[in-house]
Structure formats: structure tokens, C-alpha cells
């Protein structure tokens with residue numbers, strides 16, 4: 001039962017609490033499983049803020065079809081929705097507090113997005129640096145759909161339909177939030193309304209995590225990822241073949257720390273009490289007194305220690321598919337009600353709410 005309709009005391013308390021809470025909206029494309037980049041870019045902040053904000057997390061399954069690679073892969077998109085939900089639950093998001101929803105199941109959201117397309121020029125959308133970067137990284141050339149260009153506007157509708165205050169995201173998403181806020185200001189000014197609300201982006205502890213190949217971004221498209229659901233053996237295999245410092249030919253050559261993904265991951269995932277060990281490794285690496293293999297073995301340990309509780313929680317949810325389905329269904333129903341309300345206000349402001357008062 002959705003939390004608002006609950007009759008128990010606990011639900012009443014929940015309702016009272018959320019009434020005055022600010023809101024978070026964020027989410028992930030359902031184009032595969034989530035990786036360490038997603039964790040430091042956004043998931044970690046979601047977990048930290050779930051008690052402070054009323055949190056909405058979307059499975060961006062419509063967005064997934066915007067990519068030519070996935071448009072004819074419905075099984076992958078649908079399976080990924082399940083994986084992404086499990087990934088979010090496995091890092092410690094509490095379904096009692098957080099609302100998960102499927103973008104594709106909220107028609108009001110597409111309606112809102114369609115209205116928003118009229119509030120922004122096509123050249124403005126095409127100037128978006130993240131869109132340009134995606135075209136390049138994903139090798140799209142000029143072979144992208146109209147839906148792909150519309151992508152940031154659909155994302156604006158995701159944020160606006162629940163009137164989010166804060167959007168925890170990786171750095172690459174900030175231009176989309178900027179565009180969203182431009183649309184909000186224009187809409188509210190033109191229609192003399194306050195139906196839409198500006199939101200703030202919040203970038204994670206690591207703005208953009210590098211890939212295992214040394215590329216500036218860990219991304220599925222470049223196959224340079226370590227997934228949150230990777231087994232200990234997979235992690236070991238990936239780490240042992242990771243890119244390090246290409247200028248270092250022998251163990252005795254002084255190595256470089258800066259931009260070296262092995263050290264970037266160590267810094268990002270080590271436990272507080274092991275931080276001094278990293279300092280030691282860094283010094284020895286720079287002096288040429290430790291080999292890549294030894295440092296990588298330490299990284300395998302660090303990552304597996306970090307990932308083990310996540311794997312465990314994932315297994316718990318994997319054995320309860322009905323519960324996972326229920327979490328998504330109830331969350332989606334709740335967001336649909338929110339989206340309906342926002343859409344009504346938007347239509348009223350535009351004087352096209354003919355059949356509602």
C-alpha cells in the first residue's frame with residue numbers, strides 16, 4: 001500500500017515527516033548494471049541524504065531507448081531495470097523511505113515533457129556539452145533519433161514532475177540541470193505561474209570516476225567498468241589487467257600517481273583506517289620501490305572489502321522478487337499521483353485545463 005494511504009500510526013508519522021521535507025530526484029539509465037562510477041557520482045549521496053530528504057529514484061527506461069544501441073534491445077532495457085533497482089537497494093537505500101519508479105509507466109511525465117519541448121529552442125538543446133560528449137563517446141555520428149535530442153527535456157520532466165529541490169548526480173549531468181532551470185524560469189515567467197520549481201545539482205565526492213583503461217570516465221560504452229555486482233574473482237581479473245602508468249617500464253622506474261586509476265580507486269574506496277597504507281604505497285611507487293602487482297593486489301582487497309556488504313544485500317533482495325516488484329509498483333503509483341498534480345498546475349497556467357477546475 002502506498003505510504004500516504006496507510007492507516008497505521010507509523011504511516012501517519014511518515015506522512016507528517018515528509019510533508020515538510022525537501023525532495024530529491026535522481027536516477028539511472030537502464031542500459032546495464034551500475035558501476036563504481038555511479039556509486040561515487042550519485043549513489044553515495046542518495047544513501048547519505050535519504051533520511052533528510054524525501055527521495056525519489058527513477059529507472060530511466062524510456063531514456064534507455066534514446067540510445068541507438070538499445071532501441072532494438074528491449075530485453076536488455078527491461079532486464080537492466082531490474083538490475084538497476086537491485087543495485088540501488090544493495091547499496092543501502094531503504095525502500096521504506098525511498099520511492100522508486102519506472103519512467104515509462106508515468107504517461108503524465110511524457111505529457112509534461114512534450115509541453116516542455118515548446119519552451120526551449122532546438123539550437124539550445126544541441127549546444128548542451130553532455131549531449132555532444134555522448135554523441136562522441138557513443139560513436140553516434142549523426143545517426144541519432146529525435147528522441148535522443150529530446151532526452152534532456154525528458155530528464156527535465158523527470159525532475160519537475162515531483163518538484164525536486166536537489167538532484168544528486170555526476171558532473172556530466174549538470175548541464176541538464178541548468179537547462180531544466182532555464183525551462184522553469186521561462187515557463188513561470190511566460191505563464192505567470194509557479195507550477196515548476198528550480199532544482200540544484202549536487203555532485204558526488206568524485207565528480208567523474210576514471211575507467212579501468214585510464215579513460216576520463218568509467219562508462220559501460222567503453223567497457224572500462226567495475227560493477228557493484230561483480231564477483232570477487234571478476235574484480236581481481238579486472239584490477240590485475242588495469243591501466244596504470246604507461247611511462248613506467250620497470251619496477252625501479254619512478255612511477256606517477258596523478259591520473260593513475262589504481263591510486264584514484266584506492267583513494268576513493270579505502271577504509272578510513274587504511275588511509276596511511278596508501279600514503280606508504282604512493283611514496284614507494286614514486287620512488288620505484290614497489291611493483292604494480294603488489295599495489296594492484298592491495299586494491300583488489302580494498303575493492304572486495306567495499307563491495308562485499310553490497311553483494312550480500314543484493315543477494316537478500318534477489319531471493320525476494322515479489323518484494324522488489326512491490327517496491328517498484330507502489331513507488332510508481334505514488335509518483336504518478338505527484339505527476340498528475342504537477343501536470344494539472346502546468347495546464348492551468350497555460351489555460352488548457354478545459355475539463356478541470
Ligand code: ATP
Pocket residue numbers: 027028029030031037038040041042168169170171172173206207208209210217218219220221
Ligand atoms: P554509462 O556511461 O556507464 O552508460 P551513464 O552515464 O549512462 O553510465 P547514467 O544513468 O547516465 O549512466 O548515470 C547515472 C548517474 O551516475 C548520473 O548522475 C551520472 O552522472 C553518474 N555517473 C555515471 N558514470 C559516472 C562516473 N564515471 N563518475 C561519476 N559519476 C558517474
Ligand code: MG
Pocket residue numbers: 029
Ligand atoms: Mg549518462
